[in-house]
Amino acid sequence: MKHFLTLATMGLALAGSLAATAAEAGQRSRNVSVQGANGHGYNRSRSVSRQPGATSVNRSIQTNSGRGVSSSRTASWGNGSYAGGATHTTNNGTSWGRSTSAVRNEDGSINATTTRTRPDGSTGTVTRSTQPY
Template sequence: MRKTVFAAAGMTATALFIALAPAAEAGQHGRTVRVQGAYGRGYVHDRHVNRQPGAVSVSRGTQTNSGYGVASQRAASWGDGAYSGSASRTFNNGASANRATSVVNNGDGTYSYNASRTGYDGDTRSVSGVVSRP
């Protein structure tokens, strides 16, 4: 039970931080880097960001010349007393993991939260509940 309260407090703090953070410039930007080394070694890395009022998403990927690679995505949205965030990572071999979090201000001094995580082994864990504002 104690774990749930601490997890909720952390999620609530994250949601409040994002809601109170200064507004960033809206728009999209990205970058791709290609590195070529000796003996055919090298990699390509890209990162793209899409930032809008009340939402942001980031995708990144790295692919080596030897066939190893990883892709990750993160997204968050907030507004009207709610926060929602997610993240995922997938490797070339098919292994993947993801997580999702949501927090809602119920308007009566309480917050509802829901968080889930799926690991590389496919095991999913989730927690949800309601906490009161101190």
């Protein structure tokens, strides 16, 4: 009986982890509108897409007075590499963000590069390398 309960518990744990994995993959979105007196208010949206080895998130907030910002974040990984970043853009066209790429080499070392773009259009790049222990 004890052996059966152990197997049943392991089966339930496996089923729960598979259900959690299936629930995490896919797309979700949400839109919220808040409106107040005298025309004050905003609209906010968010969409998320998750797949094995990749994810992306898009967000936006827009006020009734015409101000707002949109943001996009992406990431992908697999086979010892990673690429990701974020971009933010205001309604007046000002944009800034960052991007990162990293690769794990066969010897276990990692090479990574991050580039940031500032609202004034200037960029800065940082390159890092780590050695295996």
